[in-house]
Amino acid sequence: MRRASTLASSVLSRTLATAHGGAVSDATSLSIQHRLLQAALYGSRTGNAHSQQRWFSPLFSSSSVKRASVGAAGALIAVVTATSLGQEVYAKESALPEAVPKDVILYQYEACPFCNKVKAFLDYYDIPYKVVEVNPISRKEIKWSDYKKVPILMVDGEQLNDSSAIIDKLSEKVFSKKKADLTSEEDEETKWRQWVDNHLVHVLSPNIYRNTSEALEAFDYITSNGNFSFTEKITVKYAGAAAMYFVSKNLKKKYNITDERAALYEAAETWADSLNGREFLGGSNPNLADLAVFGVLRPIRYLRSGKDMVEHTRIGEWYTRMENVVGNSSRIKA
Numbered sequence: 001m002r003r004a005s006t007l008a009s010s011v012l013s014r015t016l017a018t019a020h021g022g023a024v025s026d027a028t029s030l031s032i033q034h035r036l037l038q039a040a041l042y043g044s045r046t047g048n049a050h051s052q053q054r055w056f057s058p059l060f061s062s063s064s065v066k067r068a069s070v071g072a073a074g075a076l077i078a079v080v081t082a083t084s085l086g087q088e089v090y091a092k093e094s095a096l097p098e099a100v101p102k103d104v105i106l107y108q109y110e111a112c113p114f115c116n117k118v119k120a121f122l123d124y125y126d127i128p129y130k131v132v133e134v135n136p137i138s139r140k141e142i143k144w145s146d147y148k149k150v151p152i153l154m155v156d157g158e159q160l161n162d163s164s165a166i167i168d169k170l171s172e173k174v175f176s177k178k179k180a181d182l183t184s185e186e187d188e189e190t191k192w193r194q195w196v197d198n199h200l201v202h203v204l205s206p207n208i209y210r211n212t213s214e215a216l217e218a219f220d221y222i223t224s225n226g227n228f229s230f231t232e233k234i235t236v237k238y239a240g241a242a243a244m245y246f247v248s249k250n251l252k253k254k255y256n257i258t259d260e261r262a263a264l265y266e267a268a269e270t271w272a273d274s275l276n277g278r279e280f281l282g283g284s285n286p287n288l289a290d291l292a293v294f295g296v297l298r299p300i301r302y303l304r305s306g307k308d309m310v311e312h313t314r315i316g317e318w319y320t321r322m323e324n325v326v327g328n329s330s331r332i333k334a
């Protein structure tokens with residue numbers, strides 16, 4: 001009990017530091033965001049079959065996907081991906097086998113938007129990866145690292161930090177692309193990737209933390225999911241609910257958001273406009289910006305906020321195309 005109250009005060013004090021603009025604000029709020037997201041995701045009951053499968057059994061799903069190689073060009077192979085439900089068919093790009101790193105390990109929180117951004121890239125390009133789920137309170141799984149956030153990606157023994165930097169580095173490795181050789185399409189891609197990091201991710205937290213019912217639904221569920229000890233599970237449920245109040249208010253102030261749902265809808269509409277009639281920002285295939293937007297939205301898509309977003313904006317069709325083209329996870333057993 002004593003340990004529980006110590007944990008509670010630790011979670012709460014980290015959160016209060018956030019609420020008062022302390023130095024740990026982003027790290028703390030995102031840590032708690034992870035817990036909330038994870039809980040709410042697993043608690044989601046009305047998501048479509050595709051997403052349910054992804055979140056409830058992401059590993060080794062027997063393939064409902066038919067893939068047929070339709071030729072190789074340069075470093076890329078186009079692969080046709082079709083779901084067993086006979087949904088739309090999209091060309092999927094894969095790295096040539098010899099360019100794929102042999103040993104990839106992702107240190108992550110299951111529902112962290114930045115981690116999901118990296119996973120969207122790995123899944124889309126069929127790069128096999130193992131996952132180490134980090135305990136967000138002790139972070140003992142990354143004790144060995146000087147960098148204390150997730151995602152951390154180990155690629156054939158090399159440590160890569162920060163989602164966008166990880167994706168840049170992986171793209172270079174797998175596609176031999178240099179940033180200096182940007183075409184105008186890649187310029188657009190860069191601009192929108194920055195929009196994801198500088199704007200979109202900041203709109204997500206206030207929506208997820210919006211009110212006690214959304215938060216409590218999530219925290220109820222989190223007590224039975226995630227990488228937490230027994231004591232932590234009990235503690236996080238109560239300390240987390242209290243913490244949410246402060247985190248949510250602080251984040252709204254920090255990012256100048258008055259109506260969080262309106263801000264989310266506006267971001268979704270802005271993204272829909274950016275497509276300008278194209279299937280993806282990248283044209284007939286997703287580019288890194290498509291993957292970034294999809295990755296950070298994936299954890300919230302089947303929460304109340306994500307459902308509201310799809311119901312009230314034009315982002316839904318693009319999102320469904322992304323689900324189809326990204327396909328099953330390329331995660332392998334650790």
Ligand SMILES: N[C@@H](CCC(=O)N[C@@H](CS)C(=O)NCC(=O)O)C(=O)O
Nearest residue numbers: 027030031112114149150151162163
């Ligand atoms: N800019 C980083 C942000 C990473 C980040 O803030 N991750 C959060 C989890 S969503 C984190 O690890 N926070 C530290 C903590 O939980 O203590 C990225 O894009 O990877």
